Amino acid sequence: MLFHQDADFKHLIIHHVGNKSQDEYFTLSEEEVDVHRDEILADLLMQYFMKPFSKANEVYRFYHPNDTLDLNEVYYFARQYFAGEKPFIDFSKDIAKYLYEVTEHPKIKSGELYIVALDNIQMEGEDHKAIGIFKSENKEAYLKVYSEASGLDVNYEEKAININKLDKGVVIVNVEEEEGYKVLCVDQTNGSEAVYWKDDFLKLRTRNDNFQQTGNIMKVYKNFVNEKIDEVFDMDKADKIDLLNRSMNYFKSKETFDEEEFNTEVIGNPDAVSLFKDYKSNFEEEFDTPFQSNFDIAAPAVKKMASSYKSVLKLDKNFHIYVHGKRELLEKGYDEDKGMNYYKLYFENED
Template sequence: MLFHQDANFENLIIHHVGNKSQDEYFTLSDVEVDVASDEVLTSLLMQYFMKPFGKQAEVYRFYHPNDDLEFNEVYSYSKRFFEGQLSFIEYSKSVTKYLFEVSEHPKIKSGEVYVVALENVQLEGEDHRAIGIFKSENKEAYLKVYPQADGLGVNYEEQAININKLDKGVVIVNTESEEGFKVLCLDQTNGSEAVYWKDDFLKLRVRNDNFQQTGNLMKVYKNFVNDKLEEVFELDKADKIDLLNRSMNYFKTKEEFNEEEFNTEVIANPDAASLFKDYKTAFEKEFDSPFQSNFDIAGNAVKKMASSYKSVIKLDKNFHIYVHGKREYLEKGYDEDKGMNYYKLFFENEAE
């Protein structure tokens, strides 16, 4: 997750890019926007650019089909900027002209391109410099009510930008440059033209380091237990929680993930382990993100996933049962006289 609350603008410039296939062109600015002189404008722009990325969990890396990162234009420009080999204005013009070159689908809309340099952007607990490239394509009309001598008047402004609706954006965080940086990407476009931003312009693929391996495996296992396993095995809510608790305990107490060990200690059923292997394979193919049989467990990824592992059984509107372990001390039954289900709990001491 990306935090921008302590971030500051170092630079900001605005260009305009059209659709190449429609014989439109691009317009480049030579002067940066002075955001330091207006605190309100600075705050609004920071909200517009960065707030949408607070909910972006997926982290990407730049890549190139021939495995030479230097052939990825945006990566190359960004690396040279961070290393001081390219000025901010030169950088912003280069990426804007390249964006124009890949804007060839007839449905791609023209729009403003905002390029920003930031400091104190926090990602995964560490502060970094970052570059943001954002594009606004959709405009709206806004009413403005204002006081006048005999009451209130109303006016409007066409072709205005809604700061709560960022169309496209990418934040390139200055860390792990040799591996393709850490990159967050956003695109609100749907349709055949949508791929040009992430695939043609940026050329991104999901990061696959220990953090990603840990988080993705925990996510896939959780979905497997909740959605797939009961298609083959009879499971009640307590059984699912027990399986999730065992997996969470595994990731919290182990330093390294071992597939064979996980299958034995957590899944503890050869048929279920085989089913999970097929489930993982489907994920790997769909997201082009292969799992390793062994990898170091990333504690920050475990902590991040912990909140999504639910360990509560909700019973009508009367009771909640929180299950932290010892599945054998929890029994489920049906009372014929009352015509209701029940849970029986076994314990030694009742807390004050």
């Protein structure tokens, strides 16, 4: 997860990129924007650029189909800047010119291109330098109400930017350079023109290290239990919670994930294991993200996923039962006299 609360702007410049296929052009700025001239402006820009990434869970890396990273233009330009081989303004112009070259779909909108350099971006618990590349394509009308001597008056701004709606953005974190950096991407565009940002301009693919392997297998298993397993097996909510708790205990107590061990200790039932393998294979194929049979479990990924593992039985609006383990101490039944379901809980001590 990425945190920007302590981040600082080091550089900011704004260019304009048109649509090449529509014979539009690009406009390059020669000077940076002095963000720090106004503290409120700096805070608003930081919110506009970075807030969408606070919920971005997928981490990518740059790649190139020829497996030569330096052939990926954005990676190459970023590496030059991070290494101090190219000044920020020259780097930003290279990015703008390259984006213009790949802006060939007729439906791609022209817009402002903001390029920033950031300090103190926190990624997975560590502070790093980062580059942000953001594009605004959609403008909105805003009303402005202000005071006059005789009372209140109203005016408007016809083509303004909504700071809560970033159209496109990418944050390149200066870590693991040789593997293609850690990269987060946002794109609000739908339709056939959407692929140009992530695929044509950036050329990204999902990171597949221990952190990603851990998070993905936990995510896929959680979805399997919540969405798939009861299509074949008759399971109530308490049984599903038990399966999730067993998997969470596995990831918290083990240092290494072993597929056969996980299938035996957590899932147990051979038919359910087979069903999970098929479910996992579909994920691998759909997202082009292969799972390894063995990998080191990344504790930060386990911590991140823990909050999404629900272990609460919600019974009408009267009771919530938090189930932390020992499924055999929870018994479900039906009272014919009352015409209602019930749970019976066994325990030794009451706090």
